Amino acid sequence: SQELEQSPQSLIVQEGKNLTINCTSSKTLYGLYWYKQKYGEGLIFLMMLQKGGEEKSHEKITAKLDEKKQQSSLHITASQPSHAGIYLCGADIQGGSEKLVFGKGTKLTVNP
């Protein structure tokens, strides 16, 4: 079974709408990383969360790690076509390890 579950698998929104992507684990998330990937290309680092309850923002993207450190959400406010791509959550579930496990990704389409 997948160690990190992402939902939804895909999302189509109109430009200007808000959206949320979730990442859930059955194990403690010691480090949670959000990446964005354009089709067939490398991963672009967005944000890193470590502490339960932590929240970080960059431009119109906000990521949170819940208190129990088993779920994270990525929220985009006022989406733009430039936000389109595949969003991946990756995590250290061993503690102090650089071996990341990833979810399958959420494909975001933003229609102008």
Place this chain on the structure above:
Amino acid sequence: DAGVTQSPTHLIKTRGQQVTLRCSPKSGHDTVSWYQQALGQGPQFIFQYYEEEERQRGNFPDRFSGHQFPNYSSELNVNALLLGDSALYLCASSLAGWINQPQHFGDGTRLSIL
């Protein structure tokens, strides 16, 4: 500041052949990790190299091997290629000793097996 670079960008091989993929880490980084990303899936960890030694390994067969050079660059070798080895191979670099830091990824090598 040079990021992670990988070569080649695309590669086509046939079953049974072997392949070597190359990666240069981001400037200042000394640790290289390799991931395999099948179509529609998230990346899966293959192994990690630090100080020219394999430090961690994921659930991949011995057909997958690697090497790290004194300048921190790395190679991924895959022998006896199978159709299922078709994937995007991603290299990521980081600096050892910094716990829970983001790994920086290259653009990957797209490997197609015929």
